[in-house]
Amino acid sequence: MSDTDSLSSLLDTPVVPLRPEWTIPDRVESLAAARALGGPDAYWEWVANQQRWSTPWTTVRTGEISDFRYFEGGRINVADNCVDRWAEDPATAGRAAVVWEGEPGDSRTLTYAELADEVNRLAAGLLGLGVAKGDVVAIYMPNLVEAFTAIHACNRIGAIYTVLFSGFGEEAVASRIQAARAKVVVVADAIYRRGKPIELLSTLRAARDRTPTVEATVVVDRTGNAVPLVDGEHAYAAVLESGAAGTPAVPLDPNEPSFLIFTSGTESRPKGVVHSVGGFLLGTWANAHWQAGYEPGDVYWVAADVGWLTFPIQAVVGGLACGMTIACYEGALDTPTTSRFYEVCSKHAVTKVLCAPTLLRMLRKFGDDLAAAHPLPGLKLITVQGEPLDGDTFGWATSTLDVPVVNAYGQTETGSTWTYPVYGAEDIKAGSVGTPVPGHAYEILDDDGNPVPPGVKGHLVLTAPFPTLARTVWDDHQRYLDTYFSRFPGKYATNDEAVLDHDGHIWVLGRADDVINVAAHRISTMEIEAVVTAHPGVVEAAVVGVPDDTKGTVPIAFVTLASGADADAVRIELDTQVTGEIGGYARLAAVHVTPSMPKTRTGKTMRRLLRDVIVHGGPTGDTSAMEDPSALDAVTAVVRGS
Known part of the structure; x- marks a missing residue:
């Protein structure tokens, strides 16, 4: 069986037509108008005209994909567009901007007027601590209201921010603050996760001897414990008070650095990916506009961590730039009970949800009875990104929750998702990422850089610049050029494999480095994974390639089973299923049943x-982004006991 044959079931996935009740005629018309604008530059000019500028631009774009600038001569401020312009309008000043809930059940709502006031005071307070335009502020906290205010306070004064994942330990925090040369850190004293407080301030203090550039720390009293502060630490409330007079929004060149976000992955040195002021604002406004779309009465729950770029894209910047009401939740969605997701949606009248496919798989695992006991008649949309969406989970969510499921694709480096079926306007397919939204151009190439026809997988690249594409790697521009533009000169390499089906839908198959060679047969582990997750007894699966003396590489599956599934029977059936649908060369060398997976x-x-x-007996790279170390312990125990 050839590689093309192994994709046949995927490529034959039928279109799910847009139901009449899912169709929004105004969006159908506006999308058609956007696609008819005459090319990416004309489209981005239209997007720019939806924002408020301090100074008009003179040129839409100069340069090409690895070295470009947008809206030369213009001046703009992100906080002004995301917060001030809504707070100044009597029609929207009283609209809820952020609806927040903590894991213990406490909650807080800020209107746009209230958010603008707190951002303004915090911005002035940061200036009082010595933060100037171009200085770096590190934000080390979970999903709190103060994450919104801290980010936009930086935006207001032209400081560069970097958000540190609240699950990071001492070494990860120290290395990123040191690499960013942060001048100030805004930190919560602790967070609540799975029913217990996890200290952040003490972790930061332990890292301070390796962060000599930090001159001040702003401490948010999340727990109410009034932790005694030491030299150089300032209470968040006191900083707000010191900035009571406020400060004007600073007009900025749209190409200046706005923030940096560190990626880790398999590399020993995390990359500080840099996004621009105007580029990120424009691109994320467009992203939130098409992927979710503001409708009166909406409450948009971005069920992601602020340390994942999706949260700034869809919530802090893109969502607020669209004038949306953003729901924000602090903790774990299975705490204290498995009904927490449904309870949050009901309590806050959530109409749209963005999440990783993992959340839908978790809800599916919790069962239909739980979903039936918590109906959500006001829910209109679920959109997912971050991982491949399997067809069974798509089918469960669309039928059980009775909403369209929009599957989107993007990367940290692209600064937004750029291919997905536009909500309310386009048909969907179970697992595909639709078609590129306006303003983006792509190709799928073979190893020699030649475009491949539909039905043939290849390397996914972007062929034209767009505003949210990362501009550089912090302190290492050559690394930026080498990582993203050397493989296919003149094109941005996503380093993902993809295939275009005959309906024009893109299917992202996974990382190119997850393509394995089994006895001279090349296959993506994601293709095998799709077959494994189709088994009714499998709730979640991950397939990896490991070295083999005979075949070079062999696939091994890790699976989490549905309640009542027989592990031995599933192993036998998966062997038949994988070899039958893909071929004998894809036979799983092992199937490890584990209660959880490292995420x-x-x-x-x-x-x-x-x-x-499998290969080394334990982790060899960065584990700082892992939420629950016990999951890795469980996997290790299963492998060693097999």
Whole structure:
């Protein structure tokens, strides 16, 4: 069986037509108008005209994909567009901007007027601590209201921010603050996760001897314990008070650095990916506009961690730039009970949800009875990104929750998702990422850089610049050029494999480095994974390739089973299923049944750690983004006991 044949079931996935009740005629018309604008530059000019500028631009774009600038001569401020312009309008000043709930059940709501006031005071307070335009502020906290205010306070004064994942330990925090050369850190004293407080301030203090650039720390009293502060630490409330007079929003060049976000992955040195002021604002406004779309009365729950770029894209910047009401939740969605997701949706009248596919798989695992006991008649949309969406989970969510499921694709480096079926306007397919939204151009290439026809997988690249594409790697521009533009000169390499089906839908198959060679047969582990997850007894799966003396590489599956599934029977059936649908060369060398898998807090399965357990007996790379170390312990125990 050829590689093309192994994709046949995927490529034959039928279109799910847009139901009449899912169709929004105004969006159908506006999308058609956007696609008819005459090319990416004309489209981005239209997007720019939806924002408020301090100074008009003179040129839409100069340069090409690895070296470009947008809206030369213009000046803009992100906080002004995301907060001030809504607070100044009597029609929207009283609209809820952020609806927050903590894991213990406490909650807080800020209107746009209230958010603008707190951002303004915090911005002035940061200036009082010596933060100037171009200085770096590190934000080390979970999903709190103060994450919104801290980010936009930086935006207001032109400081560069970097959000540190609240699950990071001492070494990860120290290395990132040191690399960013942060001048100030905004930190919560602790967070609540799975029913207990996890200290952040003490972790930061332990890292301070390795962060000499930090001159001040702003401490948010999340727990109400009034932790005694030491020299250089300032209470968040006191900083707000010191900035009571406020400060004007600073007009900024749209190409200036706005923030940096560190990626880790398999590399020993995390990359500080840099996004621009105007580019990120424009691109994320467009992203939130098409992927979720503001409708009167909406409450948009971005069920992601603020340390995952999705949260700034869809909530803090893109969502607020669209004038949306953003729901924000602090803790774990299975705490204190498995009904927490449904309870949050009901309590806050959530109409739209963005999450990783892992959340839907978790809800599916919790069962239909739980979903039936918590109906959500006001829910209109679920959109997912971050990991491949399997067809069974798509089918369960669309039928059980009775909403369209929009599957989107993007990367930290692209600064937004750029291909997905536009909500309310386009048909969907179970697992595909639809078609590129306006303003983006792509190709799928073979190893020699030649475009491949539909039905043939290849390397996914972007062929034209767009505003949210990362501009550089912090302190290492050559690394930026080498990582993203050397493989296919003149094109941005996503380093993902993809295939275009005959309906024009893109299917992202996974990382190109997850393509394995089994006895001279090349296959993506994601293709095998799709077959494994189709088994009714499998709730979640991850397939990795490991070295083999005879075949070079062989696939191994890790699976979490549905309640009542027989592990031995599933192993036998998976062998038949994989070899029958793909071919004997794809036979699983082992199937490890595990109660949980190592994940980031954003829900991404850390497949490289699974591979490490098989090959090395334990992790060899960065584990700082892992949410629950006990999951890796469980996997290790299963492998050693097999």
